Amino acid sequence: MSTAGKPVRASETSGTSPVAPPRRSRLRRGTLALAAALALGLAAAGPALATGTGPHSATVRDWQGWSTAQAGSGYGSDDGSGYGWGDGSGYGSAQGSGPTAQAATAAESAGVVLIDTTLPYQNGQAAGTGMVLTSGGQVLTNYHVVHGAGSIRVTVAATGQTYRATVIGSDEAHDVALIQLTGASGLTTIKPDTDGVSVGSQVTAVGNAGGTGTLTAAAGQITSTGASVTARSEDGTSPETLDGMLETNADVQAGDSGGPLFDAQGEVVGIDTAGSSGGTPDAYAIPITRALSIADQIRSGHGTSTVRIGPAAFLGVEVGNSPSSGDYGYGSDGGDGYGAYGGYGATTPGAQVSGVLSGAAAADAGLQAGDVITSLNGHPITSADDVSAALVGANPGDHVDIAWTSQDGTQHTSTVTLGASPVA
Template sequence: MGTQGSERRSGQQHSGQQHSRRRRSLWVAALLILGLGGLALAAPPLTPGTYPGTTESAPVTVITTAPPSPIVSLTPEELAARVIPSIVTITSSAGFTTTAGTGIVLSPDGVVVTNHHVISGGSEITATSMSTGLVYDVEVLGYDSGQDLAVLRLAGASNLPSATVGTAENATRGDPVTAIGNAEGEGVPLPAPGVITNLGVTVNTRNSTDGSRNQLKGLIEVDADIRPGDSGGPLVNAAGELIGISSAGNAIADRTETSPAPQSYAIPIDTALPVVDQVLSGLSSETVRVGPTPILGVAVKDHRDAPPGAEVVAVSFDSPAEKAGLTKGTVITEFGGTPITTSADLNSAMSSRKPGDAIDVKWIDAQGQPAAGSLVLDEGPPR
């Protein structure tokens, strides 16, 4: 954990756009959209870095009331000047893997919304303000992995420019939009203009890091070329109002005349704000995790034979599960007094728990014998 409220001057200059484009081919997309020609979610791995973690938490206030829209559309230069100061570039490190992404500032005291996949598994997360150049330690306030959303707080932040929040409810096909983010993961925000091509789209995704699959619904489809590092960044309308959060796209390093047309997706801001509000209210649910993430230290699958339960397929070294005596092949049948018949049951039972909770567990061991024990959940990275 890092020092509370710590911040450092960023040495990254914002004038490296040409260098960013030259290095575009170096990045690997972090998510693939299944069945759509290999569309890639833009949050590429970077060279691992070392940053302090996060510690403090304080009451926060989100500004969601947008000022009146300008009568005329903004020029590209005016739009960039309005939007870029309200974003942060994000670096999330997990062991030897580092992921880059973008976040949107929702309040002057540093509440930020981004994609869950940008920070998933991150043990050390920092954010650099495109307004001040300061680097902040990041606290993960909560997340909804199913909707690919995460709510962060920048430790010690104040007086940050925040996004002008609009709505996607009035969006229509053909509307001009612009995605802006940490293109190529080098800390250089670049606009990607386009138009809305579809609304209410459902896509299936696969995380290239851990192989997990997810289905995102109700997305805004655009022909803007969302690139590696843009994940979690703003999709704005012609007035510079935030209407979506970039989440996926078929990023190609060097497009040619034969390349497929840009096809990217954003989560409507109207979908994201209820998750933000729930996280800030402090109320966890089966889908929304608030506060630190507890870990048991097992990977499980449904046990198809009798008895039903969550079958352990892997156990982490020195984890609560290992200390309690759980091994590969164990079938968990009860967790904290709740019967477990599927792996989903175990995930649901974990959703209401927090690090430090003492849990009674019952299981059938690999030899078919019933067993029971107690364990204390550890704190782990967001998952």
């Protein structure tokens, strides 16, 4: 199905996906579409494919830019798994900022950082943007930029200084995260807007377009101040609705997620979150007042039904929907993602394991790539989305039961102790 012209999440990754990749570069949030996105024990996947609601709705995709992975190293063999990945090389993200963008000015770069993450599975990488809130290194970004990360590296755009970072807390439902730079001091901060914007207001979206490590700026106008979009992960899982979004015709690109949407006075009115993948530019930003309120809640140290303080529970598996009989996997052929065909997929309903992190709960239980999870925490599993749903509310240290079917058809059960996510 063509997705040209549909907004997508604005961060960029390179990694693997257990579904056939789209035939054009995609924009994304910062985690693997369904694989590493579900590595966390919670409903950790950021939204992507979506059906909007209201007059300013849209179909949304996560910002999937699989750019710099190792071409040709996928699993395109006839092994019966139906998963011929190409380590991300099939996506080939847009390397550039789009026709209406230009290099960000010094004023537009002040208080803005470039975020690069590594993912625990398949040597995945992701890129996005963030905004400095405190001189001591608290940075605001989208949750989907850091979600599923094993490590986070942040570069201050104005100085080139690089820091490691950890997640203080996050609100997945509203796609906001607050991270802390290690050892930072004396940083320039962004200036939030207090007046608000209206339809027709001039705005500029700034971010790490294309994940190139250089900030670009794209000018536009506000087209709605109350847009609603329902987003799902790249494979269509983990639906999530974002309401009251700022909509703009600024040409937001892959890698811009978490970056500032400036007004004409150079004040930040929103967080760049989703944008069009082709056709007429159509992008969405979280209002800055809402994001700052969430950041204050995180700082308080008191979690809510949506705000999590500290690490999430971690099962340590990379999963995808178990393909039906006759489904094919796709291997990399060095760039377009449509190389060698894999084998026919498994027929056992559930969530198929595509990767297991050494030392994590799933590995300790004996799960291996190719196994199919059929039950978790007392909930039947029929899809990848069910894995995260079954562990909503779980915490590190919780004991949960898991059942799975191995590749030879043998059924297994075990009780595992959930770990803590490496970063987010």
